[in-house]
Amino acid sequence: MRLSSIKLSGFKSFVDPTNFQVPGQLVGVVGPNGCGKSNIIDAVRWVLGESKASELRGESMQDVIFNGSTHRKPAGRASVELVFDNNEGKASGQWGQYAEIAVKRTLTRDGTSTYYINGQPVRRRDIQDIFLGTGLGPRAYAIIGQGMISRIIESRPEELRVFLEEAAGVSKYKERRRETENRLHDTRENLLRVEDILRELNNNLEKLEGQAAVATKFHQLQSDQDEKQKLLWLLRKTEAQNEQARYFREMEQAQNDLEEQTAKLRNVELTLEQMRQAHFAVGDRLHQAQGHLYQTNSEIGSLEAQIKFVIESRTRLQQQIGALTAQRDQWAQQAEEYAGQVAEAEINLEELSARVEEARMLAEQKAELLPVLEQEWREAQTKSTESRARIMQAQQQLELESAHQRNASNILAGLATRKERLQQEKGGLAMPDSSHLANLKMQLEEKQQSLEEQNMMLEEAMEQQPKLEEERQAAQAAVQSESAATHQLEARLNALRQLQERVQTEGKITPWLQKHELNELPRLWQKLDIEEGWETALEAVLRERTSALQVSNIEWAKHFFSDAPPAKLALFAPAVAASADASAASGADGVPLRPFIDLLRLNDPGLRGVLQDWLHNVFLADDNASAFAARGTLPAGACFVTKQGHIITQSSVRFYAADDEQAGMLGRQHEIDNITKQLRAQSMLAEEARSRAVRADAALGNHSRLLTELRAKVQSLTSSVHTLQLEVVKLSEIEARFNQRSNQIETDLAEIAAQEEEQMQVKLESEEKFEQLDMELGNLQGEHEDGQTAFMAKEQRLADAREALRELERKAQEAEFAEKSGRSRIDELRRSIATATAQVAQVGESLQAGQLELEGLEAGTANEGLQDLLDRRTQQERALADARHELDQITQQLRQFEDARMQGERSLQPQRDKITEMQLKEQAARLNQEQFAQQLAEVQADEAALAEKLHPDMKASYLQGEVTRLTNAIAALGAVNLAALDELATASERKNFLDSQNRDLTEAIATLEDAITKIDKETRDLLQDTFDRVNQSFSELFPILFGGGQAKLIMTGEEILDSGVQVMAQPPGKKNATIHLLSGGEKALTATALVFSMFRLNPAPFCLLDEVDAPLDDANTERFCRMVKRMSDQTQFLFISHNKIAMEMANQLIGVTMQEQGVSRIVAVDMESAASFATEAQAA
Known part of the structure; x- marks a missing residue:
């Protein structure tokens, strides 16, 4: 991989875009001082990721941007691009597949720094990774600037080792180690978190185990309670079944008794019923006699009324006969009038019949003409319909073409609108601000660099955290240790003080002392100070006098002889001390004896006098054996006392033993004093430990705050980096969308132009066809109007014929209706004649019947029947009196039997009540049995298995007591976490998972280490x-x-x-x-x-030398040049020099000039010009 060219724009003095070609292996750069040659070296160092302004000979990174000159304004951005030839594929990483690699960096005034590789935005680290281990980098040994030679050779050993590491290519190992350490640190933190979770989980497991034990006991108690409850229900169900059977038997017995008594009652009721029947028969006869009497009386009344009615009826019939005669004459007259009307109606009916026949004949003649007229009308209608259809078809085609024209116009209007909108959108598209995007990318790089620095600071701070935590834990442990020691001393001191106080205040003598107001007097032991170890000996000698009360005058004691204390008590008053020789003595063999009082440190002369008196002839012995051996040397009345309290005289030995809590008071007081001194010293140590702990806490707190601040900064920077990344992606997408939308708009505009041309052609063709169809429609409409006129004439003729036919038919119908009305009138008159004739006959019959009835109404016969009825009534009254007498006798007997029946009914009610009571008890027992059976069924109890557990001697009270006891036991458990078992299982499963994770993390730590x-x-x-x-x-x-x-x-x-x-x-x-x-x-x-x-x-792929030969003389320069030439076979050299000898070794020379003040340019250089430059430079 070799350097092909260096492209500069706005970088320092290279304000104009400059392409610095590097064609060979030895390229020299020459030019006068200050022309900007070293800026090329700075440009290469800057684009490789240099972030320290001082290394680029500036105060800030913005100093690399052209800052203006006399005739030029400052530039807004600086850009440097290195182009590498990678045909051999020696570049590392994903970029090794490219034959040419372009590395570029840009910087704007707002501080946005952006890196690119082959036009793609990348991180600074990505650029550094390409050259990692090659000697290239912002501060590697392959770029040697002015003064760097002296810095290399004068570097500290630690700084010089960096160049050795770069030469060794261990940068990638260091990076791997750093990443491994980071993972190791994260793994250890995860392990700490897992261990913390495990500790917390173990604590929770202990709680859950306790809760699970309670839950298990709860389930056991509940199971026992359920079993006892089921047994109780089964027992009560059995008892209810037995009670139900017993009540059912009692109810059956009661029903049998009831049926027996009911049978007796039925016999009484039968007799009573027979008496009632007899009573009813007598009553019937009485009623019958009464009925006969009533009937006779009624007949008598009827005959009397009939006689009265005959008289009144004759008068009424005479009146009716007169009215019927008048009515008969009236009906006869109406019958004559109806007969005359019938004759007149028959004449009119003959005339109407003739008119009906005539109207029918005219209507039939008119109807024969209608088919011909209808045929003509239908033919005319068909022609009219066909012409209308042709017109409608033409109109539809015309409308279709019109729609085509409108559609084309609408499409053209829409295309015009869309074209205008697209043009407006094209004009309104905002060109993305690429400089802002570049600035954002530069800011992103700087934020990422700052984030890396903050992460390093955070890692360093996190490395210090465990040490500070250990110091704090050590300080807290010291505080706890010192506090524990202090608490132990305080507890011991408080116990001793409480014991001393209790010894003084308790006992039989305390009320006596309070009675005589002596309880506030000082005790002797409170004033004694004896050599340590001899407290027991002093108590053995003084005994009860150890707690003697000090009084001002011993004369007080005589007042207590009459009210002696209930226990041993000594009183003393200060006395004058004897001379020093008073208690000194010598043994019989002349050996001096040491008085016991010498062990006391007494400042009170009065107290010394008392003790000299009490301790007279008491001497010290170092041990029991020496005292026993020297007892013969004691003067008369003297004794030895040992540390154990044993007293030895010439003739006796008294062994000491503590007989009550009063013993050991001096020792306890001495121990109290010692512990008080120790407590003061221990308090100082505890306070000092707390101070150290406070300082450790403060240091840890400050460091924690620092960690928090660093984490906050890292989080803030991470958020900023994320925000910038999102903004960069967003702006990149906006730029992509802008380009995509611009291309789309151009494509749409071209499509719109093509569509406009197409729609214009469609519109012209439609207009031509529309004119042709319009002419055809005019012709069709003319033809349709002619046919429509003929159709209207024929339709009018048909309508006239139909109207004439309807008029004839109407007249025929009117004639027929008149004929029917005449016939109906005749029939009606005939019916009226028949009615009048019938009424005449009926009235005649009524008149004849009235006359006959009038002749039959005579009163003589009725008077004879009345006398017979009166005689019969007298006989019936006697028969009625006999029936009443018999009825009274039967009624009395019936009342007696009714009383007997009522008594029998009353005797049945208690038995019925008893049966009802038995039924209720049986029903209650049955309900109880069903209730307990339902409860057993609800819990799905196995009654057969429960019955085996149910002993015969088992009582319901015992089972109820057991249920109550178990219920109370369950309640005594308090709040029970019933989910503890599941939670315990879950927690155990989680613990197993965490244990596995702990093992995995431990193994991972071992693997990482x-x-x-x-x-x-x-x-x-x-x-x-x-x-x-x-x-x-x-x-x-x-x-x-x-x-x-x-x-x-x-x-x-x-x-x-x-x-x-x-x-x-x-x-x-x-x-x-x-x-x-x-x-x-x-x-x-x-x-x-x-x-x-x-x-x-x-x-390295290439090496930059900036006036390295400046301090060398010609001989050394020649040796230097020979060395460079030999090494140029493997490494490309770009050197800056003023030395003619160095210029001669170059394969190519590139000149840099500054003809315009403050602006560097590249010029062609020949060897003579280079030699003259070198001569001038050396002369200068």
Whole structure:
């Protein structure tokens, strides 16, 4: 892969688009000072991803944009493009398939930086990946600018190692290692999260196990309760069945008793019924007698009324006979009048019959003419219809052509509107702002670069986080430890103090002391200070006097003899101390004895006097054996006391033992004092630990806030990058849509033009056809009008004939109707005559009947019948009285039997009530049995299995008690998490999954660590091999460039991955200790030898040299040039020089001039001009 050309536009002094061709392997760039030659080197460095303005000899990245001159305005953007020839396919990655690779970078004034590869927007990292490990890059060894030679040779060992890594091509290994470390870090964080979840899950599992145990117990209790409840239901069902059977038997017995009593009652009712029948028979006879009497009375009344009616009827009949006679005469007169009207109507009927016959004959004659007229009319109608159809067809064709014309016009109008709209849309299409898109891409690159930097800072901060957390945990552990120690001391101190206080306040003597107001007096032990370890001995000697109360005057004690205390009590008053020799003594063998009082540290003289009195002749013994051995040396009345409290005299030994809580008070007080001192010291330690913990928390909090801020920045930058990416994609799509829409509009306009031409042709053809059809329609309409006139005349003749026929038919119908009316009139008159004749006959008959009835109305016979009826009524009244007497007797007997029946009915009611009661009880038992059976059925109980568990001696009360007990036991469990078992199973399953994930993460960490180890090993081997080969090449090239001498590279550390590289060079004849003692030219040659050594190992595609030969003399320059020529076989060189010797080695020379102030241009250069430039430069 070789460099073909460099295209610059708006970059520094190259304001105009400039195509800098690089045709060969050795290309020299010449020109006067300040003409912009080094800007070419800066352009290459910038397009390869340089982001530090100082490396480009500027203060900010915007300084690379042309800033204007005397005659030119500042440029808005800078653009540099490198074109590479990749015919050999040596480029790495996806771009290796292209024969030519163009790498481009643009920058606008608003800071938008954009990278391109073959016209496609890419990231800065994508460009760096292409040249990764090739020696090319913004700060790699293949681009050597002004002053870089001295910087290389004077670099620190750590900085020089970077060039060695680039030569070794380990950049990709470092990148892989960094990615592996990131994955390792993420995996460890995931492992920590999984472990946290596992810890929390284990805690939850413990809770769930407890809840599951409760739930299991709940289910067990509930199962027992269900079983006992089912047994209870089954037992109660059985009891209900038994009760139902018992009640049913009792009910049957009661029904039998009821039936027996009912049978007796039926006998009484039968007799009663017989008596009722007899009563009814007598009553019937009574009623019959009464009926006869009533009938006789009625007949008597009827005869009396009949006699009265005969008299009244004769008068009425005489009146009716007169009226009927008048009515008969009237009907006879009407019959004569109807007969005269019938004769007149028959004459009129003959005339109407003649008129009807005449009208019929005229109508038949007129009807015979109608078929001929109708045929003529139909023929005329057919001709008219055909002509109308031809006219309609012509009109339809004419309308169709008119529609074609309108359609063509509408289409043309629509096409015109669409054409106008498309033209307006074409004119209104906004050209996308490509510069804004480029700015966005540049901003995206800068945001991505900032995001990478923030991610690095975040990673560094996250690496410090565990250390700070460990420090905080250590500080918190120290706080907890010191706090625990403090709490232990405080607990011990409080316990001792409470014991001391309880010993003082409890006991039988406390009420006595309160009674005499002595409970507030100081105790002796509170004033004693004895050497540590002898507290028990002092208590053994003083015994109850250890808690003696101090009074101001011992005279008080005499008042208590009458009211002695209920327990041992000692009172003392301060006394004058004896002389120092008073308690000193010597043994019988002259050996001095040490008084016990010497162990006390007393500042109160009065108290010392009391204790000297109490401790007189009490001496110390170091141990029991020595005291026992020396007891014979004791003076009379003296004793030894040991630390254990044992008292030894000449003739006795008293062993000490604590007999109550009063014992050990001095020891406890001494321990209280010691613990109080320890507590103060421990409190200081705890406070110091808390201070350290607070500082650790503060440091961790500050670091956490820093992490939060960094994460927020990373998140913000990520969001910004995402937003910019979306905006870039959006603008790119807008640009694509603009181009697509513009092309579509052009295509649509061309289609519209073709459619307009086509529709114009259609419209012209339709207009011609429309004129032709219009003429044909005029002719057809003329013919139709003539035919229509003939049709109308024939239709009028037919209508007139039909109207005449209808008039004749109407007249015939009128004549027939008149004839029918005449006949009806005759029939009606005849019926009236018959009616009048019948009425005359009927009235005559009524008149005759009235006369006969009048003759038959006589009153004599009725008077004779009346006397007979009166005699019969007297006999009937006697028979009625006899019947009433018999009825009274039967009624009395009937009442007696009715009372007997009522008594029998009343005796049946208690039995019925008992049966009803039995029925209710049987029904209740049956309902209970059904209820319990239903409950058993609802729970799907196996009654056969339950019956086997149901013992004969098992009672319902026992089962009910068991159910109640189990219910209370379930209630005692409280709130039960019934889902605990499922949750426990789920949690266990999740724990197994997390355990598996934990194992997987642990294995992944081990794998990643192995990968890092493998990468480190490969990197170490590659670096070591590269170091050895570069060192070998460096030691070979150095003598060539210097004509002798020696040089080598030295590792500054044991680990090659971390150690630096130091250059040791000694030109011929020099024994300098460091490279800093060399001259500028020697340093330049040494650095050149080092760079070329790297080139020999890993040749870069091209190398840029910016006045590297400036510090060299002619001899060194010639050696330098020979070296460059040899290396140009593998590497393309583009060098800037003012040296004539260096110019001579170039295959091509390119000149840079600045004829216009501030603007660089490329010019053709010949060797003579180059030589003159070199001479002038050297002279200057």
